[in-house]
Amino acid sequence: MAVPTPEWLTQRGGSLQGSPDGRTWLVYFNNEPHYRLRPVPVRGQFGCQVTQTINGRRLEGDGLYASPEEALRGGLEDLRKALGW
Numbered sequence: 001m002a003v004p005t006p007e008w009l010t011q012r013g014g015s016l017q018g019s020p021d022g023r024t025w026l027v028y029f030n031n032e033p034h035y036r037l038r039p040v041p042v043r044g045q046f047g048c049q050v051t052q053t054i055n056g057r058r059l060e061g062d063g064l065y066a067s068p069e070e071a072l073r074g075g076l077e078d079l080r081k082a083l084g085w
Helices: 068-082
Strands: 014-018 025-029 032-042 045-052
Touching (some): 045 068
Antiparallel strands (some): 014 025, 025 032, 032 045
């Protein structure tokens, strides 16, 4: 699944990269992973788990999406809001 790095993230020096497992994406700042995003099945649809890599804390989001790609975009939007951007 190819999801481009959002503009709000690149403007702040961040990037989005797929991980080797093919199911998880990482948000990098200063070449270090800060957040892990993973689309997961939820009640016949998809949600996105967003986890801070340094401490394992989750950002809670309640969005449901039709596809893993949409869930990843939704997780990125939840992250943007949590960061206050």
